[in-house]
Amino acid sequence: MSAQTSHAAADSASATAAGKVHQSEVDTTHRALRFLTAGSVDDGKSTLIGRLLFDSRAILADQLDTLAKRAAGQPIDLSLLTDGLEAEREQGITIDVAYRYFATKQRKFIIADAPGHEQYTRNMVTAAAGSDAAVVLVDVTKLDLDAAEVPLLPQTRRHSLLAHLLRVPSIVFAINKIDAAADPGEAFRKVGIALEKFAAAAGIRVTAVVPVSALRGDNVTQPLAADWYQGPSLLQVLESLPTVQETVEAPLAVPVQYVAREGEGTGNQPRTLWGRIAQGQVRAGDSVQILPSGVTAVVAELRRAGEVVDACLAGESAGLVLDRQVDVSRGDWIVAPGSAAPRRSVEATLAWLDTEPAVLGRKYWVRHGNRWVQARIVALHHRLDIQTLAETEAQELSVNEIGHVTVELQADLPVQPYAENRVGGAMIVVDPTSNRTSGALLVR
Incomplete structure (x- = not known):
């Protein structure tokens, strides 16, 4: 079982196509920043992390020698620094979450390279739980830049929504492969507008939108020299982000x-x-x-x-x-005495991660904190359409769908709204037959 999870506050704001950083506070403790890369398949997540490691000199000499030998005179494939499983290298995709560490003069970082394939969305949820920031990559070469409104890929929308629901404090959009666009400035502007519109509709507070080329290293660690972009590099944005601070001024x-x-x-x-x-x-x-x-x-x-x-x-x-x-x-x-009231009926946002659909009335195991209890989904109020963000009627939730449900528990649990407490407001759902992690409940 490999998922821990969460529910979201409805912070409303907008993204910025100018790449300006929006933040209400700056971390003064210099704790390591935990961030994940997210987005669709082949958007360049592993390559971006490899570029950050390469440019920050966080790669051992023997690793570079091995990659150079594999490249056989061609440019080094930086994605191999994180895609360590044999199946990942064979298929050219990320399957499991890979963690890497690096540091600059300003701070230390812990990176989680999350898979982009829909089949492995549960691994992305695992990486997002507890992260301080999410870098959502958007591959400009996969988008219809001639459309009046540039349509975003489903996984871009899904991963952004999940990061928001999981209360990842800082969400950064990195528009990747900008060097491959015929008109980089216009491509950045149009995709930025699409991201701004989506974020505003979803209530996502975006920290920054930056153009990058993970393959060439443009605007990853060094600012981009372009007349159409005057904002910070991705690394400069990451160095300025605050880390998650647990709430001290709250009941124990x-x-x-x-x-x-x-x-x-x-x-x-x-x-x-x-x-x-x-x-x-x-x-x-x-x-x-x-x-x-x-x-x-x-x-x-x-x-x-x-x-x-x-x-x-x-x-x-x-x-x-x-x-x-x-x-x-x-x-x-x-x-703290009197601060929490255990209850058996809970309304929550359910992110479903299993190939077997969520069925009303079926028994599941849920874990809250360190306790396991049996539970049933007794009502499915609506399903969220990730394309339109509309709430639609549904009788079940299929894999990677998000809905609003009521769950009845077999025993009383002191649950809290996830927006107030990420530990007390989160539960994972486990299939009692297969023992697979089936979903994430985020208490409303």
């Missing part, structure tokens, strides 16, 4: 991952409740509530990385020792 929420008991034998040895804080903060002496039981207790001691500490914040893994023995197990939640 900790999914319990592991319960550790000190000492040997039975008795009243203190137990440490370990988990990564999803939101809020906790201090020794704070009152907390265990869900779904509803029992309250006081935090007697806090531990982090083997040391006793006074406080822990969102994003940190913490061990809580309570002032009394309470029945707590993996899958429970530790929250």
